[in-house]
Amino acid sequence: MGVTEGPDTAAGSAGSPIGEDARGALRRAALGRLPERRRVALGLDGLAQEAGVEQGLAHKEFPGEWDLLSDLVLGAYNAMSDAAEAGAERARAEGVGLLGRWTAICLGVRRWALDHPDEYTLIWGSPVPGYVAPPETMVAGARTVLALLGTLREAQETGVLDTYAGDPEPSEGMRRNIAPLAEGLLSGLPDQTIARLLTAWTQLHGMVGFEVNGHIAGVAADPEAFFAHTAESMGVFMGLPRG
Numbered sequence: 169m170g171v172t173e174g175p176d177t178a179a180g181s182a183g184s185p186i187g188e189d190a191r192g193a194l195r196r197a198a199l200g201r202l203p204e205r206r207r208v209a210l211g212l213d214g215l216a217q218e219a220g221v222e223q224g225l226a227h228k229e230f231p232g233e234w235d236l237l238s239d240l241v242l243g244a245y246n247a248m249s250d251a252a253e254a255g256a257e258r259a260r261a262e263g264v265g266l267l268g269r270w271t272a273i274c275l276g277v278r279r280w281a282l283d284h285p286d287e288y289t290l291i292w293g294s295p296v297p298g299y300v301a302p303p304e305t306m307v308a309g310a311r312t313v314l315a316l317l318g319t320l321r322e323a324q325e326t327g328v329l330d331t332y333a334g335d336p337e338p339s340e341g342m343r344r345n346i347a348p349l350a351e352g353l354l355s356g357l358p359d360q361t362i363a364r365l366l367t368a369w370t371q372l373h374g375m376v377g378f379e380v381n382g383h384i385a386g387v388a389a390d391p392e393a394f395f396a397h398t399a400e401s402m403g404v405f406m407g408l409p410r411g
Contacts, residue, residue: 208296210236234299241305244287249311251280256315266319266328267400267408273315274399278376278392285380292373310353313369317354320361323408330407335360361407368402 210233216226230236255276259269281288291309323329338346338359346362354362375398378384379391388394404410 208233208237208290208299212236237296237299238302238305240287241291241301242308244284244291245305245308246311247284247287248277248280248291249308249315251276252312252315256318265409265411266323267403267410270316270319270403270406270408271396271399273312273319274372274402275392275396277312277372278379278395281376281380288376288380292377313353316365316369319403319408320357320365320406324357328409329361330409331358332360332364332407333358335363338363364406368406371402372399 212226212230212233213223215221215236216223219226230239252273253276255272255274256269259272264272291305320329342363343359345366346359349362349366350357350359354365357365375395378387379395384391384394
């Protein structure tokens with residue numbers, strides 16, 4: 169006597185998952201598609217049509233999609249750095265001290281990021297698969313670091329930078345993180361200061377990204393006040409004098 173196959177049995181015999189197996193298979197398939205969200209669709213022909221630009225001219229301006237993407241990345245880094253430097257200049261013009269200048273730089277980065285969330289996410293979100301940014305984008309991005317670094321250099325030169333000499337000695341792994349910076353952009357700063365700057369830099373963008381991606385509402389009733397307080401706290405953490 170044969171067994172009559174019902175819908176579930178038939179699906180199983182054909183190799184199709186059933187019940188919780190189907191749910192798990194669908195979840196895995198959906199998770200497999202998530203990396204596609206990081207891909208940037210910059211087909212030049214389609215963009216040229218959308219922008220009302222002749223295709224030949226579009227390809228003359230940007231020979232390939234990566235060239236256009238690099239232009240966007242470079243523009244975003246420069247715009248963020250412009251905002252950081254403008255914050256520093258305003259603070260300097262107002263006679264604000266080094267700690268206030270540090271905080272103003274961070275607030276400039278935040279304000280630009282909130283006004284331009286897509287550009288911020290382009291440079292500080294998930295990497296675009298297959299894309300390698302050219303060196304000039306790194307130079308543009310370093311301008312923001314240099315604005316912050318300027319406050320530390322000035323504090324060091326005037327003898328008011330707390331170098332936290334009592335900090336624990338860096339581990340061997342941490343020394344590998346510090347060494348290339350100590351030999352390059354951050355030369356002349358104590359190892360403890362460089363280690364703290366790595367913390368402050370990642371904290372800055374962690375906090376900005378947290379807000380840009382819409383996660384701040386449940387944390388702070390006044391996000392700007394929260395950010396300003398944290399940026400100032402990081403400035404103190406870096407050894408800048410209060411007042």
